[in-house]
Amino acid sequence: MVIVLKNNVSKKDVDTLSNKIREYGVDVRITAGENCSILGLVGDTSLVNREKLEMDERVDRIMLVQEPFKKANRKFHPENTVISLKDKIIGNGNLSVIAGPCSVESEEQIIEIARRVKAAGASFLRGGAYKPRTSPYSFQGLELQGLRLLQTASKETGLPVVTEITSLRTLDLFLESVDIIQVGARNMQNFDMLKELGKVRKPILLKRGLSSTIEELLMSAEYIMAGGNEDVILCERGIRTFETYTRNTLDLSAIPALRKSSHLPIFIDPSHAAGHAWMVEPLSKAAAACGADGLIIEVHNDPANAKSDGKQSLTPDDFDVVMEKLKKIADIDGREVK
């Protein structure tokens, strides 16, 4: 931690402040400049009451040297986190694909799609049962029945199931019936939910909030991990910018950035980012080439009649084409789609 003092703080005041800070158990070194002095703090600076110091009238600014996340930090956990689930493995260098419809709509729909995405090489089935919608007047999902249908499709195909939780009131149901619990972008900083998910023993797919920084995403992962659940999958799904051509702006730089800062697996959701089915192929290829550990792609057997997000869903035939391309791109780096 570096503390920049205001101009013209007297030498005596600098010393008094330094001594006060030393009481937190850290070492303080003073760099006395002509215009202003700088205090360098070393030791366990987490013991320092930063907010109190920021209010000190001698202090101009505090600059953090260490990242505020620990359990999610690659510095303290250099090896990649690898998550095993049934016969699937995430984060071991291969490219894992989660695919399925935006919303579960019927048994036929979800089973047909599950079969097709499995045949194409997807490893996980996604499908929304509880849907967070901007408008109270939009379709809100099949809810409990949706969860049941996902289980049916999972039994039928062997694909583990990924679906979004929108309320802690359904947590027990999710623990029974879901393989990976998704936290949506709008709940990324629902800290009450994150704390509870820290207590469960299921992998969590944590989507980045629309206006959350990379550091904030890692702090939200830290909430879950601090509770004891270390199986967190990070997912970039587009951030909100001034550009309106796409629904959101997919931030693929997040892949190398997260890779450097953290050991957790990194997934990309090109479907929600773009909001246009015809953009999913190029963006999926880009994400794979950029080093993502996985992709989550919306596929619908009848997009024109989908109850939500049809506009961004691939048909199973389109999905076959994308998967073929992804296999070739993964192969360049000696990776497999599986």
Added chain:
Amino acid sequence: MVIVLKNNVSKKDVDTLSNKIREYGVDVRITAGENCSILGLVGDTSLVNREKLEMDERVDRIMLVQEPFKKANRKFHPENTVISLKDKIIGNGNLSVIAGPCSVESEEQIIEIARRVKAAGASFLRGGAYKPRTSPYSFQGLELQGLRLLQTASKETGLPVVTEITSLRTLDLFLESVDIIQVGARNMQNFDMLKELGKVRKPILLKRGLSSTIEELLMSAEYIMAGGNEDVILCERGIRTFETYTRNTLDLSAIPALRKSSHLPIFIDPSHAAGHAWMVEPLSKAAAACGADGLIIEVHNDPANAKSDGKQSLTPDDFDVVMEKLKKIADIDGREVK
């Protein structure tokens, strides 16, 4: 609703599509251009399956003519919503001030602050009991004890209490002990929470999300109102932009925008937007001059030792100065601070 068709859709196809749309019970008028045709839909267009139409291969784009919010819409409710609470009135043209510390810390603290802000002319007491914090390692609030202390301070001063709910699990406690329930920026699209708050009979102070549009704020208000609770107070508290000098960018244009679109009262939170105590006075004055119905201002009796957000808290003495200025600005438009 206006539907723009793709280039070169044949006249026959335009007719077929128009007839299909008429089955939704709306009237369709065709504008046939050389490059493309446009369909104008009138009648109850809420019956039209927009998502399905967007997927139609003849359709280029759908443009909405009506705003998607109804109960929050001034068009259907021209009179301002006025909320009465004990002896206080919000939204009747006066300027209401909510003040208090970021976090409730102790009985002495909250009572002393409550007395001072009341003496200065504030009408409501704020104070955080359950705190949503970016880091799991930060102070998370006094929780239940915090609620109790707010009640004590309220009894002592007569000021109704405003505090933030972070989990539905505490809803019953809030219903017993809180006068206005605040939904924080990070929960603005926690739709599960909004639905439940639609069932209660307490005013809701709904903060705009960091990256939420004005329309999305109104859609979240709509969720609460659709559930039957029409006492929603909208609160702008800064949006996330590229500028890092301030914590967030206070969007005062939201005041005239919301005033035109909606009949709900509009509050401004200058403390969280700026993140600097020394900016609170100019921004509070700006908000008052711009026509806000109320302000929510952080005040702490000892900012240097505050457990959270001391940097943006006014002292009671500073707050006195701000309130004097606000009274003069309100007076220009014949308004009172009360």
Added chain:
Amino acid sequence: MVIVLKNNVSKKDVDTLSNKIREYGVDVRITAGENCSILGLVGDTSLVNREKLEMDERVDRIMLVQEPFKKANRKFHPENTVISLKDKIIGNGNLSVIAGPCSVESEEQIIEIARRVKAAGASFLRGGAYKPRTSPYSFQGLELQGLRLLQTASKETGLPVVTEITSLRTLDLFLESVDIIQVGARNMQNFDMLKELGKVRKPILLKRGLSSTIEELLMSAEYIMAGGNEDVILCERGIRTFETYTRNTLDLSAIPALRKSSHLPIFIDPSHAAGHAWMVEPLSKAAAACGADGLIIEVHNDPANAKSDGKQSLTPDDFDVVMEKLKKIADIDGREVK
């Protein structure tokens, strides 16, 4: 300047690097931590080759302690800059208003508007002669004839003239005929233009770029001032954010921020920020209450037939009302509109 070293740099390497840095003529103090060391540099750090150090493999990060702008910095120039121009004074505590049409269209138009805005209390006449337009197919201004008409209106009313320069090729013309030269938002980082304007002896009204930070605005002012022209007026006119209700988001926090960082006068342009005439009154009042030194407001005698930006122009009658309100708000702080 603070240099954070990478983890596990050996003591010997720290010493070698420190000695190398001392060759720049600055003093270096080492704070040796367990995880990483920090170097505090004092003295004239402008001599240090920062980019080279950032590339040093021992360096993790460099944090600047001093702002990069000097001549625009209040630290080195505590008194407000006051600009005198004919019988007008800017920056002396009063509120100066620049008003006029987006584009000069005809002699009758500009003279009529000039008379009306002068009668209402404006001190300067604005009007576009050379118009930067997003589309090559839009009206590009009357150009030279526009400048001539502004001069005529200025003679007629005594109001000094403010207009935007879009090319250095017209600089001589501007020097002859314009009182304050405006640099538009899109040219805020046209460094070639800024350098030339540093050589002239006319005040420059420098508009903040749509996506420029406060620091970048001050760095562009620094370009002009470094050339020798110290009469720079800073102008906030809305920044680009995700919100689309308004054309841009007016950032009024920039007023206290710039006031603290710089001694230059601060103006606000509510017309371009909002893009809606009905928002100009509340935003102008907000800007005045927030402490702006001046406002620049679009006024047109016939907005419905304006050749550009009619939608955001006030009529002279509307402008009268706004000016009356502004006088009352200025009066609260003992300021005059003049």
Added chain:
Amino acid sequence: MVIVLKNNVSKKDVDTLSNKIREYGVDVRITAGENCSILGLVGDTSLVNREKLEMDERVDRIMLVQEPFKKANRKFHPENTVISLKDKIIGNGNLSVIAGPCSVESEEQIIEIARRVKAAGASFLRGGAYKPRTSPYSFQGLELQGLRLLQTASKETGLPVVTEITSLRTLDLFLESVDIIQVGARNMQNFDMLKELGKVRKPILLKRGLSSTIEELLMSAEYIMAGGNEDVILCERGIRTFETYTRNTLDLSAIPALRKSSHLPIFIDPSHAAGHAWMVEPLSKAAAACGADGLIIEVHNDPANAKSDGKQSLTPDDFDVVMEKLKKIADIDGREVK
């Protein structure tokens, strides 16, 4: 063009307005709804004075159906633009790489880098001679000498030269000595410059502004094309968002978006977007997989001593590795790096 009228405009007023609009020579069809009427305009709507109509008191809103760019629009020019330059071809399906240092610093430097990037497979040499810098105190480039050194390196290697123009005063020099003229992000809306570049007969590499939309980028291309110069290369180089980990956020969705909207070649600059050399490889691969026509990559033989942007420059050895990967990715789609 679709014109939405305000609520409760009388039938008579609708008819009067429609007749007035018909005078522009377009056809008007009326869709009369209960709440509001909609006018659909067909024919040559470029003749309609949109700004005037927007001011009409009966009009609520105008929605454009056609994109405002014509010459850059794929609708009117379905075939990709292919640019031939000496023995190089851009936009014919292959992947073209422009490489070189941020700034030209010396003859040895630029020749050594030119040789290395050519050997690795680059087709064009970049290097800054006139540098737009945020601070007036930073290195501003070797200017004329820089141009001469680029020519020398070009003769030595046969690589055509790409460099940025920052002032029209140097245009003649550029016409003599440069093969592709680059317009930097900060000059994307320097319309005066765009107009002049429309008159020259050299390809223009037009970089997207930091906060410019895809449509605005195409409108700036339109300025150049409207002047008669149709050889415009579009270049995405990162947009400004709230994220600060990277210098800017690379928007790869712009590739499919521009591909659909326009026939012009699309390049990506991963170096400036990220601001970190270690991100250039993954982002370059992503751009290639996403379908870019070319890349512009910063390479320096001694990044640690570069006079600008060393932090984001690859070494020639790193560049070799990137080029090998790019060849494999291009090969998947049957493309060649050349």
